Amino acid sequence: MPDPATPATLTDFLSAFSSIGTVVAAGFAAWGTWIARSAAKIAQAGVDEAKQARKAQMAPRLVLERNFQNFRFSYAYHDAVMRLPEFLATPLTGGTRLEIPSFSLTNYGEGAALELQIVFEFEDPNGDFVVSSLFEQAGLSIVPMITLAEPETFQTLRFMKGGNAGGSGLPLYRKMTLDLPNCAPGQTRNIEFPTQMLNTLFLRGLQAWDRRLTDSTAKEIILVVRISCHTVEGDPYATQFRFAASPFWQGESAPLIVYGHFKELPMFETIEGNRVA
Secondary structure (H helix, E strand, O other), X not given: OOOOOHHHHHHHHHHHHHHHHHHHHHHHHHHHHHHHXXXXXXXXXXXXXXXXXXXXXXXXXXXXXXXXXXXXXXXXXXXXXXXXXXXEXXXXXXXXXXXXXXXXXXXXXXXXXXXXXXXXXXXOOOOOOOOOHHHHOOOEEEEEEEXXXXXXXXXXXXXOOOOOOXXXXXXXXXXXXXXXXXXXXXXXXXXXXXXXXXXXXXXXXXXHHHHHHOXXXXXXXXXXXXXXXXXXXXXXXXXXXXXXXXXXXXXXXXXXXXXXXXXXEOOOEEEOOEEEO
């Protein structure tokens, strides 16, 4: 006589087997989805990495180098013709012919640098601008200058002769900004040292003599040149360069001659082992 429980057991077995198959199929489907997502993420990561590599490859690589060794600023106040000082320097290539101090900006990258902004700034710890009585005899004085473009007062070093009310003057700037439209890959742009900042070094060289007479020491002046621009794709790019200037006067008065050492420094200052801008 057949067991009445047999059909029910077979039905339960088949039902359980079908459920297991459904679960396994669902598991395979989920695993396939995970594999597909992982593959998509890997592919996207590869695309992103390729884009970053392309951006890095096409980015500019700007290097600023000085074209001179030391400078020699001369003011011939004893001449009959009124004029400003000559701001010249010894070329880096050597020789005796003096040249206007300048820098070379070279793009060593494969991409162009667009809309360049070049900021020259002195880190100058030597206090106020002062002309001593010794140099007042040469017609030097400091006067305020108000610009029409900006409601701001700057100091100007005036050059006069024999108490003449006229004369010429140059601003004493600690910071100046220059703009360039572009610098192509492999291109070198010549950038003159801003005259208004050379004028500041000229006065600081005269003040160094005054400090020497008062048993104090003139401190080194740091020139920081910050360069910012955009790549062809519109991404920002920035870098900076640092130099040290030490102007001084040795007592030559006909004409007044200010000499100065100028050297490169590391791009970033290091404080307690940390690199800081």
